[in-house]
Amino acid sequence: MNDRQDDQRxxxxxxxxxxxxxxxxxxxxLARAITLVESTRPEDAAVAEAVVEAxxxxxxxxxxxxxxxxxxxxxxxxxxxxxxxxxQQGHRVAVLAIDxxxxxxxxxxxxxxxxxDRLARDERAFIRPTPSAGTLGGVAxxxxxAITLVExxxxxxxxxxxxxxxxxxxxxxxxxDMFLLLVAPGSxxxxxGVKRGIVELADLIVVTKGDGDLKPAAGRVAAxxxxxxxxxxxxxxxxxxxxxxxxxxxxxxxxxxADAIEAFRAATAGWRDxxxxxxxxxxxxxxxxxxxDRALGADARLAGLRAALEAEVASGRRGPRxxxxxxxxxLLDRDASGSA
Amino acid sequence: MNDRQDDQRxxxxxxxxxxxxxxxxxxxxLARAITLVESTRPEDAAVAEAVVEAxxxxxxxxxxxxxxxxxxxxxxxxxxxxxxxxxQQGHRVAVLAIDxxxxxxxxxxxxxxxxxDRLARDERAFIRPTPSAGTLGGVAxxxxxAITLVExxxxxxxxxxxxxxxxxxxxxxxxxDMFLLLVAPGSxxxxxGVKRGIVELADLIVVTKGDGDLKPAAGRVAAxxxxxxxxxxxxxxxxxxxxxxxxxxxxxxxxxxADAIEAFRAATAGWRDxxxxxxxxxxxxxxxxxxxDRALGADARLAGLRAALEAEVASGRRGPRxxxxxxxxxLLDRDASGSA
Numbered sequence: 001m002n003d004r005q006d007d008q009r010x011x012x013x014x015x016x017x018x019x020x021x022x023x024x025x026x027x028x029x030l031a032r033a034i035t036l037v038e039s040t041r042p043e044d045a046a047v048a049e050a051v052v053e054a055x056x057x058x059x060x061x062x063x064x065x066x067x068x069x070x071x072x073x074x075x076x077x078x079x080x081x082x083x084x085x086x087x088q089q090g091h092r093v094a095v096l097a098i099d100x101x102x103x104x105x106x107x108x109x110x111x112x113x114x115x116x117d118r119l120a121r122d123e124r125a126f127i128r129p130t131p132s133a134g135t136l137g138g139v140a141x142x143x144x145x146a147i148t149l150v151e152x153x154x155x156x157x158x159x160x161x162x163x164x165x166x167x168x169x170x171x172x173x174x175x176x177d178m179f180l181l182l183v184a185p186g187s188x189x190x191x192x193g194v195k196r197g198i199v200e201l202a203d204l205i206v207v208t209k210g211d212g213d214l215k216p217a218a219g220r221v222a223a224x225x226x227x228x229x230x231x232x233x234x235x236x237x238x239x240x241x242x243x244x245x246x247x248x249x250x251x252x253x254x255x256x257x258a259d260a261i262e263a264f265r266a267a268t269a270g271w272r273d274x275x276x277x278x279x280x281x282x283x284x285x286x287x288x289x290x291x292x293d294r295a296l297g298a299d300a301r302l303a304g305l306r307a308a309l310e311a312e313v314a315s316g317r318r319g320p321r322x323x324x325x326x327x328x329x330x331l332l333d334r335d336a337s338g339s340a
Numbered sequence: 341m342n343d344r345q346d347d348q349r350x351x352x353x354x355x356x357x358x359x360x361x362x363x364x365x366x367x368x369x370l371a372r373a374i375t376l377v378e379s380t381r382p383e384d385a386a387v388a389e390a391v392v393e394a395x396x397x398x399x400x401x402x403x404x405x406x407x408x409x410x411x412x413x414x415x416x417x418x419x420x421x422x423x424x425x426x427x428q429q430g431h432r433v434a435v436l437a438i439d440x441x442x443x444x445x446x447x448x449x450x451x452x453x454x455x456x457d458r459l460a461r462d463e464r465a466f467i468r469p470t471p472s473a474g475t476l477g478g479v480a481x482x483x484x485x486a487i488t489l490v491e492x493x494x495x496x497x498x499x500x501x502x503x504x505x506x507x508x509x510x511x512x513x514x515x516x517d518m519f520l521l522l523v524a525p526g527s528x529x530x531x532x533g534v535k536r537g538i539v540e541l542a543d544l545i546v547v548t549k550g551d552g553d554l555k556p557a558a559g560r561v562a563a564x565x566x567x568x569x570x571x572x573x574x575x576x577x578x579x580x581x582x583x584x585x586x587x588x589x590x591x592x593x594x595x596x597x598a599d600a601i602e603a604f605r606a607a608t609a610g611w612r613d614x615x616x617x618x619x620x621x622x623x624x625x626x627x628x629x630x631x632x633d634r635a636l637g638a639d640a641r642l643a644g645l646r647a648a649l650e651a652e653v654a655s656g657r658r659g660p661r662x663x664x665x666x667x668x669x670x671l672l673d674r675d676a677s678g679s680a
Contacts, residue, residue, distance in 0.1 A: 045661075052659045060656055141660065148659065277654035284653045287664035289629050295668050313624045314617035316400055319392045319488065320481060321385075324627035328635050331672070 008046075015050040022055060022153045027126060030153045034128060037145040040138065042298060052145050055152035060276075062094075062151040063265050064158045066172040068198070069182030074208040074248060075161055076115035078182055081248035083116070085258055086157050087124040094155035095119070095127040098143045098162050098172050126155060137286040140171040144283050147175060169198055174279055177272055178203045178264050183225065185209060185217035203241050204260055205229070211247035218245050238267045295331065305330045348386075355390040362395060362493045367466060370493045374468055377485040380478065382638060392485050395492035400616075402434075402491040403605050404498045406512040408541075409522030414548040414588060415501055416455035418522055421588035423456070425598055426497050427464040434495035435459070435467040438483045438502050438512050466495060477626040480511040484623050487515060509541060514619055517612055518543045518604050523565065525549060525557035543581050544600055545569070551587035558585050578607045635671065645670045 018036070021029025036048045069075050083093045095116070119125045128146065147158055162172040173179050181202035199205070205225045210218035226243045235241075244260055246253030296302045309327055312318040358376070361369025376388045409415050423433045435456070459465045468486065487498055502512040513519050521542035539545070545565045550558035566583045575581075584600055586593030636642045649667055652658040 049659070049661050049665065053662050056656060056659055144660065276656075280653045280656070280660065281650050283660035284650060284663050284667075287660035288632065288667055291661075291664040291668045292628065292632055295672070310621050310624060313620045316396060316616075316620070319389070319396055320484065320620065320623040320627035321389050321631075322393050323624050324631040325385075325389065327624075327628055328631045332635070333672075 011047045012050070015047045015054065018047075018051050019054040022051075022149055023058060025154050030126065030149060031128070033149050034146045037149070038142045042294065045294070048145070052148055055148055059148040059151035062147070062156045062158045063178065063261070064147060064160065064176040065261065066160050066162060066169075066176040066179045067182065068162045068169055068172060068180065068201075069184075069208075071163065073182040073184045075182055077248040078206065078208055078246070079159055079161060080116040080119045081246075081251060081254055082257065083119040083125055083159065084122065085251075085254050087119075087122055089258065091124070091157045092155045093119070093125045093157045093159065094150035094153075095125070095159045095161060096143055096146050096150070097129065098139060098160055098168050098175070126150060126153070136168070136171060137289050140175065141283065141286050141290055143171075144175050169201060173201050174282055177268070177275065178261065180204050180206055182206045182208050183221060185214050185221045199225070199229070200235065202229075203236060203239060203264060204257070205241070205243045206257060207243065207245045209247065209249075210245040210253060211250050236264075236268055237271050239264055292331075296327070302327075302330055347383075351387045352390070355387045355394065358387075358391050359394045362391075362489055363398060365494050370466065370489060371468070373489050374486045377489070378482045382634060385634070388485070392488055395488055399488040399491035402487070402496045402498045403518065403601070404487060404500065404516040405601065406500045406502060406509075406516040406519045407522065408502045408509055408512060408519065409524075409548075411503065413522040413524045415522055417588040418546065418548055418586070419499055419501060420456040420459045421586075421591060421594055422597065423459040423465055423499065424462065425591075425594050427459075427462055429598065431464070431497045432495045433459070433465045433497045433499065434490035434493075435465070435499045435501060436483055436486050436490070437469065438479060438500055438508050438515070466490060466493070476508070476511060477629050480515065481623065481626050481630055483511075484515050513541050514622055517608070517615065518601065520544050520546055522546045522548050523561060525554050525561045539565070539569070540575065542569075543576060543579060543604060544597070545581070545583045546597060547583065547585045548588065550585040550593060551590050576604075576608055577611050579604055632671075636667070642667075642670055 018029050018033045022033055033051050036044050037052065039045075039048065067075055067079060079095055083095065086093045116127055120127050128150075143160065147160070150158055158176075160172050160176050162168045179201045181198060181204070183205060185207065205222075207218050207222045207225065222243050222245050229241050229243065242260060244253060244257050246257055248254070296306050306327060309318065309323040313320055313323045358369050358373045362373055373391050376384050377392065379385075379388065407415055407419060419435055423435065426433045456467055460467050468490075483500065487500070490498055498516075500512050500516050502508045519541045521539065521544070523545060525547065545562075547558050547562045547565070562583050562585050569581050569583065582600060584593060584597050586597055588594070636646050646667060649658065649663040653660055653663045
């Protein structure tokens with residue numbers, strides 16, 4: 001038996017142990033499996049794939065909920081209060097995060113366990129901090145696989161937290177059944193306020209911080225968003241987007257938000273399968289880009305060709321389309337010199 | 341001589357004619373060349389590539405400016421007033437648009453010639469309406485090539501208009517040297533106001549509609565954004581983002597905005613080459629995804645494999661990563677059955 005066969009046997013054994021652990025609800029196995037799907041190391045890819053494939057039949061029963069909002073909207077404290085309410089209702093709650101660092105702005109800390117202290121210590125909940133930065137496609141792929149893993153481990157409410165800065169919203173919407181948009185009352189709303197494009201994604205708008213001095217302002221903001229929603233057509237058949245207010249501090253409004261989410265779940269059951277099928281197709285596109293990247297990186301000749309073409313494109317000597325055609329030709333082992 | 345050689349000879353002749361026309365500043369040749377790079381028809385790809393490659397040495401001398409803002413910010417009327425000012429200063433102005441329709445929200449009409457009536461009739465300007473909807477990557481690739489074409493045709497100020505709904509902002513920022521964000525004063529600002537992530541992209545914020553009843557509100561909005569900019573670090577070395585007010589109706593403020601753009605151009609000359617090199621590398625990634633798509637679509641066996649894998653992924657029988665690996669294996673002509 002050679003090294004390669006040894007590696008494969010070890011990989012198979014590792015995959016089997018992780019699959020068994022995740023199915024049994026073992027939190028350490030779950031955490032290790034998620035680390036594996038987040039890994040960009042080539043040697044982890046086969047085991048990650050095997051684990052996800054084996055667990056796929058046990059996933060799909062959770063309701064997947066994106067929780068979005070600008071920094072300062074109160075996402076972490078809302079997730080703590082809302083998550084505790086859900087576990088008290090008998091659910092098991094997983095919290096994931098999607099936060100691809102943008103080229104210009106830095107990343108933000110999500111899934112911050114220190115702000116979700118009580119939920120983090122509850123054994124009916126599982127909180128996973130944001131993965132280290134990567135490409136949007138790679139992070140979205142890993143987060144989609146993490147959803148499969150936590151559902152297979154028995155978590156039936158999956159919250160996907162996302163920072164409110166553009167691209168990550170679209171990625172989060174593409175991985176979830178329902179989109180919650182959190183907005184806070186208070187000064188500076190015209191700057192931290194969300195854009196129409198994001199409001200259009202929302203199935204439920206949650207106005208946070210509805211307590212103390214901010215309570216009247218929360219009411220006004222809720223009325224504004226209610227009016228704005230009236231101007232938009234809902235994105236989901238059978239569901240009219242709505243606005244709810246809450247205070248994570250007093251707990252007021254949290255049960256009504258849980259009720260709204262159950263109402264959404266009931267009203268959209270038939271549509272959900274179609275949505276997920278469409279999401280899976282787009283997931284394949286992302287995974288394909290990721291796999292091509294890996295294939296180009298794994299072959300020294302192709303990696304060299306890519307570097308040379310990148311240099312030509314960067315210096316303006318060749319256009320992106322021509323360089324991409326040469327790279328695909330190289331990948332397909334054809335004559336890469338081009339003709340045209 | 342066979343059909344294929346005939347086709348190639350015809351393609352070469354067509355490319356040569358377009359290249360000569362664009363270089364001579366022939367508007368009809370320019371319009372036809374842009375149509376060609378926007379085309380998704382396989383038979384257009386070779387000529388489009390040949391035209392872009394031939395014109396690449398003549399491009400790069402323009403200043404590329406993204407003009408973004410939510411619907412209602414007054415983009416079209418601003419571009420008309422600003423574009424006319426630029427041509428009066430001796431520039432030649434091209435207006436392009438980038439507007440990939442999002443999965444949920446519909447598209448918006450950009451580069452609307454009816455709202456840019458005077459600019460559209462000026463022979464020193466060239467306005468190109470938004471291309472028909474496509475994938476974000478495909479539209480961004482085509483817009484990048486359109487920039488090459490208009491610059492080769494002698495246009496030295498290239499405005500890339502974009503609707504303010506998320507993804508297209510990032511794409512526009514990735515194709516341009518400078519990012520203008522337009523915001524309007526008035527009621528409903530807390531909803532149409534832009535998000536922090538977009539404000540962070542802005543090198544210059546333009547508060548529009550600074551005339552008549554809205555003039556005082558415009559001043560307040562300008563002060564708010566000025567304060568907000570103070571909290572952010574600028575993205576471009578040597579340039580501090582600023583806020584300017586204008587009225588496209590009275591013309592007030594338009595020359596100051598033109599001055600600010602020239603100041604940006606002068607202050608960032610050294611940095612611009614590095615920025616464009618980095619943008620070109622990301623452009624290669626987009627073009628690569630587009631080329632893989634074409635390669636999969638052009639081969640009946642691969643198109644069938646892709647359809648079968650899509651169906652498996654959509655029904656939850658296979659994960660995206662495993663399906664992508666099988667598809668890449670098929671593309672590379674290796675054993676597609678997988679081993680793991």
